Structure formats: structure tokens, C-alpha cells
Amino acid sequence: EAQVTQNPRYLITVTGKKLTVTCSQNMNHEYMSWYRQDPGLGLRQIYYSMNVEVTDKGDVPEGYKVSRKEKRNFPLILESPSPNQTSLYFCASSVRQNYGYTFGSGTRLTVV
Amino acid sequence: AQSVTQLDSQVPVFEEAPVELRCNYSSSVSVYLFWYVQYPNQGLQLLLKYLSGSTLVKGINGFEAEFNKSQTSFHLRKPSVHISDTAEYFCAVSETGANNLFFGTGTRLTVIP
Numbered sequence: 765e766a767q768v769t770q771n772p773r774y775l776i777t778v779t780g781k782k783l784t785v786t787c788s789q790n791m792n793h794e795y796m797s798w799y800r801q802d803p804g805l806g807l808r809q810i811y812y813s814m815n816v817e818v819t820d821k822g823d824v825p826e827g828y829k830v831s832r833k834e835k836r837n838f839p840l841i842l843e844s845p846s847p848n849q850t851s852l853y854f855c856a857s858s859v860r861q862n863y864g865y866t867f868g869s870g871t872r873l874t875v876v
Numbered sequence: 877a878q879s880v881t882q883l884d885s886q887v888p889v890f891e892e893a894p895v896e897l898r899c900n901y902s903s904s905v906s907v908y909l910f911w912y913v914q915y916p917n918q919g920l921q922l923l924l925k926y927l928s929g930s931t932l933v934k935g936i937n938g939f940e941a942e943f944n945k946s947q948t949s950f951h952l953r954k955p956s957v958h959i960s961d962t963a964e965y966f967c968a969v970s971e972t973g974a975n976n977l978f979f980g981t982g983t984r985l986t987v988i989p
Contacts, residue, residue, distance in 0.1 A: 768919075797977075806880075806966060807920075807979040822976060854919055862908045862927070862970045865977070867919035 766791045770855050770868035777845055777875055785840045785871050787855030795858040796838040797822070797865065798830065800851040807854065813838055814861065845875040878903050880969050882980035889957055890988050897952040897983045899967030909950040910968040910977070911941055920966060926950065937961070962987045 768789045777783055789796065797812040799822075809822030813832040827849055829841040838857075842849060852872050856865035883898045901907065908927050912920040924935025931943040941952045950967060967980040 799979075804981055806981040807968075809976055812976070856920075862972070862974075862977070864910060864922045864925050865912075865920070867912075867921070869919045870917075 766866065768855055768857050768866050768868035770853075770871050772871060773869065774872050775874070777873070779846055779875055780844050783842050783845060783873075785842075785853060785855075785873070787838045787840065787868060788836050789838075789855075789857040789866070790836065791857060791859070791866065792835065793857035793859050793866070794835070795861050795863075796832065797856045797858075798828070798838070798840050799854045799856065800824065801854060801870075802851050810840070810853075845873075847875045849873065850875050878969065878971060878974075878976075878978050880967055880978050880980040882965075882967055882983050884983050885981065886984045886986065888986045888988055891959055892956045894955050895953065895957050895961075895985065897965050897967075897985065899950045899952065899980060901948050901950065901967075901969040901978075903948070903969065903971055906972040908970045908972060909941075909943060910970075911935065911939070911950070911952050912966045912968060912979075913937075914964045914966065914982075916963070923952070923965070957985070957987045959987050959989060961985060 798810040799807040811830040813819045855868040881900045889895045910925045911923040914920045926933045926943045934940045964982045970977045
């Protein structure tokens with residue numbers, strides 16, 4: 765089944781403790797992206813990647829890092845999480861830019 | 877700057893009634909337009925998209941949307957809703973050649989039995 769898989773689905777962590785949210789897609793898509801969803805703000809792009817080793821900032825990149833060493837994987841790294849990063853995070857992939865995303869099921873992160 | 881406005885944060889509608897969810901965008905260049913649906917505790921699913929060609933776009937689950945360039949709108953419609961259509965709907969826009977997809981703040985559609 766074609767899908768984008770994120771892990772974990774739920775995560776509670778403490779301020780400052782590094783964490784990684786994994787994202788993997790099995791559709792051989794070149795384009796991958798991370799979004800965060802907050803009430804009343806819709807979805808905002810954190811980082812995107814157009815291909816292996818090609819990444820760039822979205823609208824809200826502060827406090828996040830990403831890497832794209834393999835085509836299928838696009839992990840999101842929070843080096844020192846803070847409470848304002850409490851949010852619902854989505855990974856998404858697309859066969860090419862602007863074609864329409866396939867989204868993962870989301871990761872609900874709480875930073876206390 | 878590019879932006880997307882979904883005018884209604886919540887839309888209640890009775891089962892089998894028609895519905896229209898409104899979306900307006902601001903951009904001075906050509907755009908691609910999308911509607912996504914999010915069911916509770918799930919990710920977003922693409923309903924339909926406009927890339928070029930006919931301004932009336934048909935999507936899944938009986939939804940359709942019409943691109944109106946002069947009014948910079950891309951309203952989503954369904955002639956007869958079902959209980960299963962209860963979800964949050966997001967409009968999104970991307971300028972052609974750009975790398976970002978801008979989302980609206982969403983419209984929560986509640987279908988009342």
C-alpha cells in the first residue's frame with residue numbers, strides 16, 4: 765500500500781531533550797515536506813526537500829533540523845525542544861512539486 | 877505575499893443538503909489550488925486539485941470546486957452531503973514554480989442527521 769509512515773504517533777517529552785520524528789514513504793517520491801498544525805493557524809511548512817541531500821527552509825524552520833540521506837526517509841529533528849513546539853506534525857510526500865501531497869497520519873508532540 | 881482565506885471556520889449543514897465551503901487566495905501570479913480533507917485523528921487526504929485547464933474540477937466523494945481567476949476563489953461544493961462528510965477541510969495554494977504550499981486555517985464541516 766502506498767503510504768507515508770510517521771513514528772511515533774504520540775510523544776510527550778521534556779524541554780531540552782533531543783528527539784527525532786521519523787518519516788518514510790514507499791512511493792519513490794522526490795519531494796517531501798514537514799508541516800505543523802496548530803489550532804486557528806492551519807498547516808505551516810517547516811522544511812522541505814526536493815531530492816536526496818537537497819533541503820530548504822519553509823515558513824517556520826526555527827528550532828528544527830532535517831536531513832535527506834535516502835530518498836524514502838525524511839526525519840525531523842528537534843535538538844532542544846521547547847513548549848512552543850507542542851503541536852501536531854505531518855510529513856508529506858509528492859511525486860513532484862505542486863502535484864498534490866500524500867500525508868502521513870501525524871505525530872502529536874507535547875513538550876513539557 | 878501569498879495567503880489563503882477560508883471565510884468560515886465552521887459550517888453546520890443538514891444531511892442531504894448542499895454545501896459550499898469558501899476559499900479565497902491572494903497572489904499576483906499563476907497558482908495551483910488544492911482542497912484537502914482531514915477526518916478525526918487522521919492525516920490530510922487530497923480531495924481535488926486545479927493545475928490548469930477546465931476551471932471546474934471534480935474530486936473524490938462527489939466534491940467539486942470551481943476556479944475563478946477574477947475573484948481569486950476556489951470554492952468547494954457538494955450537492956448532497958452525508959454524515960460521513962463530517963470533517964475538517966483545508967484549501968491550499970501554491971504559486972507555479974514555487975516550493976511552498978500555503979494552507980488556509982480550515983473549515984469544520986458538521987453534517988447534522
